[in-house]
Amino acid sequence: MEVDQVVPLPRLPRVAVCGGTHGNELSGVYLVRELLKLQREVMKKEQEEDLKPASVLLVLSNPRAMQQCRRYVDTDLNRCFTHATLNGPLSDMAPYEIIRSRELNALLGPKGSPAAVDLVCDLHNTTANMGLCFIAYSDCDWICLHIFRHLQREMPDTPMRFLHFDVSNKESYSLDSVGKHGFAMEIGPQPHGVVRSNIYTAMKVGVQHMLDWVRLFNSGNVFEGGFVDVFTMVKHIDYPRDSETRNITAAIHPCLQDRDFCLLHPEDPLFQTFSGETVRYKGTEPLYPFFINECAYYEKGIALSLARKRRVTIPAIRVQTEQEQQPNEQGFASEEEE
Numbered sequence: 001m002e003v004d005q006v007v008p009l010p011r012l013p014r015v016a017v018c019g020g021t022h023g024n025e026l027s028g029v030y031l032v033r034e035l036l037k038l039q040r041e042v043m044k045k046e047q048e049e050d051l052k053p054a055s056v057l058l059v060l061s062n063p064r065a066m067q068q069c070r071r072y073v074d075t076d077l078n079r080c081f082t083h084a085t086l087n088g089p090l091s092d093m094a095p096y097e098i099i100r101s102r103e104l105n106a107l108l109g110p111k112g113s114p115a116a117v118d119l120v121c122d123l124h125n126t127t128a129n130m131g132l133c134f135i136a137y138s139d140c141d142w143i144c145l146h147i148f149r150h151l152q153r154e155m156p157d158t159p160m161r162f163l164h165f166d167v168s169n170k171e172s173y174s175l176d177s178v179g180k181h182g183f184a185m186e187i188g189p190q191p192h193g194v195v196r197s198n199i200y201t202a203m204k205v206g207v208q209h210m211l212d213w214v215r216l217f218n219s220g221n222v223f224e225g226g227f228v229d230v231f232t233m234v235k236h237i238d239y240p241r242d243s244e245t246r247n248i249t250a251a252i253h254p255c256l257q258d259r260d261f262c263l264l265h266p267e268d269p270l271f272q273t274f275s276g277e278t279v280r281y282k283g284t285e286p287l288y289p290f291f292i293n294e295c296a297y298y299e300k301g302i303a304l305s306l307a308r309k310r311r312v313t314i315p316a317i318r319v320q321t322e323q324e325q326q327p328n329e330q331g332f333a334s335e336e337e338e
Helices: 026-048 063-068 083-087 096-108 142-154 197-218 322-337
Strands: 006-009 015-019 056-060 119-125 131-136 160-164 181-188 226-237 250-252 269-273 278-280 288-290 304-314 316-319
Touching (some): 015 026, 026 056, 026 119, 026 197, 056 096, 063 096, 119 197, 142 181, 142 197, 142 226, 142 304, 142 316, 181 197
Parallel strands (some): 006 316, 119 181, 131 160
Antiparallel strands (some): 131 181, 226 304, 269 278
């Protein structure tokens, strides 16, 4: 696709900002609480002045986990949004997060339907030194990629990357997949159960710029095309483990710790065993590590993940005109009839 070709895309009238999907990732929890407070004040003013209310839906995703300051109560909520999980049989003994995922799907979706919200931004923290990352299931969603470019321009001092998990819509498992467009905004490093002012502020500024971009897009602004470096996840690497106990026998090597998105070459130090030996990376190609030593991934058997980087060309975009919207709406109708 040519960079200078202007692609018309549907308006984004309904945007959701979600925090607390993991109850101990506190930047999103406190930011959504703050935005809810501000929204109430704005709505009161709009009602007094007879203005149209704002169309941003603010969601605290996992209130029980938030109350306990835990990642989850029964199971990881951010793995509960596959097609099978959302549509399978539900028993009386279903985990809390399975039930909650269906409530959120009803609120924001249904996933994959014309009724779903237009954009979901789900807020997360990581203990890894990853800066600000967008995590998305598509490397050709021009809306998400343009929002990312906008944040890059507006926040030049914040390290920023676009992560792509190549998973089908049916198998996509996280909350942001419920919207027509969606991404997780992942910011670190921040310990779980802790809020750091610099990380909170970066998230707050990022969300504000995202919402500003949506308003500009809906108002008819044309956004120039360009390029985005996309990191596509290739594989996960587990810690070395004892064959009998399955306990880990090594930690991330000091030369690798905190070096997220720094190229890892074959034979570079990967782990340091508890007896002091170095375990080296045995891959066949250089790859980019991320989520290095993420606290929440010990239980998932992930010491780090590896990605390939490539440059993606994105076209210029603008909002569709009313005439252009009508064929799009007819397309949705025909899909439903099928």
